Amino acid sequence: MSLDFNDETFRGDFTYRNSARAIKRFPFPFPEDSYMYSVNMEPHVPGPVGSVFEHMFDVDEHYVSEMRDRAQVLADDPLRCQSLPHMELAGWDLLELIMESKARDYPHWFSLHRDGNQWHWINRPLQIEQRFTFMDASTLPCGPMEYITRQTQGDFTLQDQRDDDLWIEAGMVTTQADWSLDFDIGMSFKQWHAPVPLAHQAGIFDRALKFLLKLQHGAPVRRFNWTMTVDPLLDTSPENYPKWGPSKTTMTPETVGRRQHLRVELQTLHRLPRSNAIAFPIRCYLISFQDLVTVPKWARRMHRVVRDIPDELATYKGFIRNKALMLDYLAPFDDGLPTSPGFAPE
Amino acid sequence: MSVGAPKIPVVVAEVIEVNALIKRFRFVRRDGLAMPVFSGGAHVVVEMDDHGTRRMNPYSLMSAPGDTSGYEISVRRDEAGRGGSLYMHNHVRAGMEMVLSQPVNLFPLDARAKKHLLIAGGIGITPFVAQMAQLEAMGGRFELHYSVRSPALGAYVDHLRGRYGARVHVYHDAFDEKIDLANLLKTQPLGTHVYVCGPKGMIAWVHATARAMGWPDRAVHSEEFLAPPVGLAFDVSLAASGKTITVQPNQSLLEAIEAAGVDAPYLCRGGACGQCETDVLRCEGHIEHNDHWLSDDQKASHTKIMPCVSRFRGAGLVLDR
Structure with a gap:
């Protein structure tokens, strides 16, 4: 593996690590000292150089190992990638969006040559070279969505738009915060969000759906979501809950700093041009508590967020059992000083 | 401004008289880039500078959705309309520079249909x-x-x-x-x-x-896109921006808001999509609701208005804009 990418695991011995650079650019998701649901969407425009917002699709030091982990999840459970028959066009839209973005943003790693519908794709980190006919799935080893998302960090869902609603009808989901594509596929926007507590009553989903139905091609948006994960496990799926659920019961005061991870999702939404569908990449970033507290503002704020979060949310996010353990670890890093507004370190 | 997508600078490449009522216009980009591909049923909003009056009319794209060399629309001459189609017919010539919105599809095919x-x-x-x-x-x-x-x-x-x-x-x-x-x-x-x-x-x-x-x-x-109807001139107060404006007989409320330099959301400009929905803070008079968006109850309550097609008669109208 090249110097650009870590050789690490997200299972078994969990050798996943963030470099000093990765910690510095970690997308800490809390702009203030408390947390509640909101339609926290903003335009997905390029951010500062080096940040996770610099490019349309962030490629970081975990790329190659994450793709290896995805291949393993799919080998064990092929239903993590599904596309209903009418969604293939949206899959081509997504393939084009990702290939064009990566070839433009990371020309040293990715190249795309187009000659009409004859395309030539080179992915150097994964040592892939592919010539294929755009819009002819028989010229790829698998469907277009599966092909490109086996080479792109983050989960992906594709939503068809019809009848003033969005329908989740294709996806590649192997790094999810405890939800199942196989269970949700075919559902409408409010059906697949039904388990979320409190937000429905606040009208969050009415406003979010109304906004998304009008999302325009060329004007993608983004938001954060977050949860907590014990050990740097990407595949926290309901399908595998018996394997990873018990890990919550074995954390101790001695291991919480190393094992407890803040899990942040950078979610972006893109209108796709040919299919009029919406692509929803959900990119997962993991940081251990012991790395997180190296940034004083993040340490203070993380303590306050966990301390003050409503029990319904701590339960839904799956960490209420270890809340006290987490607070005991974080409290010494909170000296009570005020924090500045916004995401950035002081 | 409509949800932040960049506009497309174009030049009129061709104007074809299709028949006595219809002309076809072909647009190519001024910046040499490819046009975005789109989905069948999509429209663009064409911005016109009609001798000082800014008009923005939606037209369905009729070129092949995968053709990135240019966009084509057809415009039917509407003698009784406010002037957008007449401007396109009488004044738009090959070589003119114009501006288009990104395509938006409010009339998509259902991909599941047999x-x-x-x-x-x-x-x-x-x-x-x-x-x-x-x-x-x-x-x-x-x-x-x-x-x-x-x-x-x-x-x-x-x-x-x-x-x-x-x-x-x-x-x-x-x-x-x-x-x-x-x-x-x-x-x-x-x-x-x-x-x-x-x-x-x-x-x-x-x-x-x-x-x-x-x-x-x-x-x-x-x-069904409605053309904004003509009507009597009326005054409107825009509370958020602290302005009072006059809407001319052949101007829509949305156009008058934009002409006053106030940024307002829109997509279809034809009363169908709901994007420009605006809260009414005070209404002394009667709102002529011409849209397909608001429910009958909402229309009767006079608490919402769709400024792309609706008008007002009365003593005073105050909008949250």
Whole structure:
């Protein structure tokens, strides 16, 4: 593996690590000292150089190992990638969006040559070279969505738009915060969000759906979501809950700093041009508590967020059992000083 | 400003007189980039500088959705309208620079349909021209039933017949030919979706006939953009921006808001999409609701207005804008 990418695991011995650079650019998701649901969407425009917002699709030091982990999840459970028959066009839209973005943003790693519908794709980190006919799935080893998302960090869902609603009808989901594509596929926007507590009553989903139905091609948006994960496990799926659920019961005061991870999702939404569908990449970033507290503002704020979060949310996010353990670890890093507004370190 | 997508700077490449009422315009980019691909049924908003009056009219794209070399629209001359179509007909020439919005699709094909039954009246043919090109490229099954006044006014009939053969059925009012809708709907395979674009009466007829025959509403799709109606001038106060403006007789409220330098959201500019919905803070008088968006209750309450097509008569109107 090249110097650009870590050789690490997200299972078994969990050798996943963030470099000093990765910690510095970690997308800490809390702009203030408390947390509640909101339609926290903003335009997905390029951010500062080096940040996770610099490019349309962030490629970081975990790329190659994450793709290896995805291949393993799919080998064990092929239903993590599904596309209903009418969604293939949206899959081509997504393939084009990702290939064009990566070839433009990371020309040293990715190249795309187009000659009409004859395309030539080179992915150097994964040592892939592919010539294929755009819009002819028989010229790829698998469907277009599966092909490109086996080479792109983050989960992906594709939503068809019809009848003033969005329908989740294709996806590649192997790094999810405890939800199942196989269970949700075919559902409408409010059906697949039904388990979320409190937000429905606040009208969050009415406003979010109304906004998304009008999302325009060329004007993608983004938001954060977050949860907590014990050990740097990407595949926290309901399908595998018996394997990873018990890990919550074995954390101790001695291991919480190393094992407890803040899990942040950078979610972006893109209108796709040919299919009029919406692509929803959900990119997962993991940081251990012991790395997180190296940034004083993040340490203070993380303590306050966990301390003050409503029990319904701590339960839904799956960490209420270890809340006290987490607070005991974080409290010494909170000296009570005020924090500045916004995401950035002081 | 509509949700932040960048606008497309274009030059008019070609103006073709299709018949006595319709002209076709082809636009290519000024910056040398490729046009975005789009989905059949999408429209763009064309910005016009009509001798100092800024007009922004939506037109369906009729070029092939995968063709990134240029966009084409057709404009029907509307003598009684506010002037957008007359400006396009009388003043737009090849070589002129104009600005288009990004395409937006409020009339998409249902990708699950086993067959697409397209019903067009007059200038309502334009979104179907793009949709048929897309369906043909993807091997989709479709059939067009196209009603026109006379052979002379049958825009694109020869082109479409040449391309799609027996899948194109044309009906002439001049010869008393009429679409046999009941029989047509009765003989469709399961999984067919119906699309209608044309005059208001035709859209209502297709919906009512299909519903009476037991077709699910969700299998019948229509698009009707309203042209903003003309009316009497009226004054409006914009509370958030602290301005009072006058809406001229041939100007829409949305256009007047924009002319005052106030940024307001929009997509369709035809009363259909809901994007420009605005809260009414005070209303002393009567709002002429011309949109398809607000519910009857909302309209009666006078607490919301769609400034793209609706107008006002009375002593005072204050908007949260």
